[in-house]
Structure formats: structure tokens, C-alpha cells
Amino acid sequence: MRTILQKSLKDSIVKCQVCPHYCVLKPGDIGKCQVRKNKAGEIVLLYENLVVATHIDPIEKKPLYHFLRGTTTYSIALAGCNMKCPWCQNYAISQIDSSYPRHQTINPQTHIENAIKSGCNSISYTYSEPTIYLEHALETMKLAKQHNLKNVWVTNGFFTKETREKILPFVDAFNIDLKAADDHTYKTMMNARLDPVLDNIKALYKAKKHLEITTLIIPGMNDSTKQLNKMGELIKEYASTDVPWHLSRFFPSYLMKNKPKTPRKTMKKAKYIADDLGFKNSYLGNMF
Ligand code: SF4
16 A cells, blocks of 8 residues: 655655654665555555554543543554654564564454444554554544544654644544653654654644643653653643643563663652642552
8 A cells, every 4th residue: 555645756765754754765665663665666554454453441541531531442553663662561563573463454444343332432543653554543533533433642742744734633632652851862762853742742732632641750761850840841831731741650661671660759759740840630650
């Protein structure tokens, strides 16, 4: 399948405009997300409709605490991600571990039927990065609207203005990760950049979309008083302290199995900082 948001350059080279990596692909090249490939001068999907996860979740698990509370959401994911977070809980699907056995071809219409059958009020594009399976998500979202289902986009926020304009008419609620307060951490730890994430937070807030933000608090990376304060200040600057802020506790995972889990006292500090900055709704998550 030919992808959307691609621009032909010279000599069959094509630029992908889906995420801020803006990969420039020669014939045969695969993008950083590992799912988009230049095939003879046009970008195609390597895994069309190849769904790696479907699950019925409480909406609060996304996490969204101020949107359709008490309902269930039909969660879907396709493989791939445009970040390389070494702590990823879902690395088997986000980083496309070939040993991951569970994947099946499911078309968007089937998601709708399954969501309705399961009594869900919404469909969540989640677990991996929905930006990477934009075409599948868009088709599903359009059908969802026709069937009175809401669409929930759970994202790292690293998508382009072009992608934002495509999805904005169909998404009802966003949960965006703010993973650090500085560009250096985004570059060195995630192979991404902070600015596009902040631009999206600002644009979605301005567009009056339902928005909640999540920060996974990782010892030694973003748990200092300075980093936590700065992240809160950024949310304040680019959106508002009205936006619910989920402060989530880190547990060792993937390439960070040697890190300690976040101490409870650090989580309490984060909550104190959020309250002090004036956040009306900040929540601690993973506190088991
Ligand atoms: S989605 Fe992002 S990472 Fe993937 S090919 Fe396009 S620009 Fe590159």
C-alpha cells in the first residue's frame, strides 16, 4: 500500500512527512520506524493491517481520567515506533522484535465490529506509536465516527503538522507523553526531539481537544527537582495547569533492567511539585 504524506524528490528519492524525522529514503531504504520503505520511488507500508495487539481496557488505563470515565475502550496496535526509548514496556511490538509471535491481519471494519460487540465506547490507538500506523488508524477512525465511537490517540507526541492536520478532525482525546524537559535527553535517550512534542501539545490544547499528559519518572533521567519543575513549567507554557498530568512510576524494563524502580519518595516529590505549580489534576500511577 502506498503511504500518505510523502514527497517525491529527484532520482526516485522520497521524503516521508509523517513524523519529524522526515526520513529521506532512496529506493530500498527503510525509515527509522522500520515500517515504511521506498519501493521503486514511492513509500509503501511493510506491514499493512498487521495488527500486533487488540485488547479491551478501562479508559483509565490509557491513562485518561477525565474522558468517558468508567467506560471501556477497544485498544489496537500495529508494530513500529519512531522513538527508541530504552525503557519501553512494549519494546517487542514497538521495536519489532521478530520473535514476537502474536500478529494477525485485521482490517479496520473488523475493529469497529469487535469494539461494538464488546460494548466499548471508543477505540484507542495505543501500545506502540499510532503515528507509525497512520493509514490504518485514519481508516479506522473514519469508520468509528460513522458508528458513534470515540477515538483516543495515545502517543509520544512526535508527529508532524501534516499528520496533525490529518488526524485532528477524527481524534476525540489525546494522551501525550512528555518524557523529559530538555532536547538533549530526547536526542540521546530516545533518538527524537522535544520541540515537535511541545508544538503538538500547544496545537491540541489550542484546538480544544481533550488532552492529558503522562510522564514516566525514571531515576537519573528526569527525576530531579529541576527536571520535574521544568516539565511542569513547559506544560504550563504550552498548554495549561488545567491539563491532567499523570506521573507514572518506572519499573525496570527492556534495556533498563539494571535501573532501580522509582522510589516512592521521588513520586511524592513529583506530586508535590505538580501541586505547587498549580496543576488541578495530577495523579501518581503504577504505585503498586
Ligand atoms: S514515519 Fe517517521 S520514521 Fe517512519 S519513515 Fe516516516 S519520517 Fe521516517
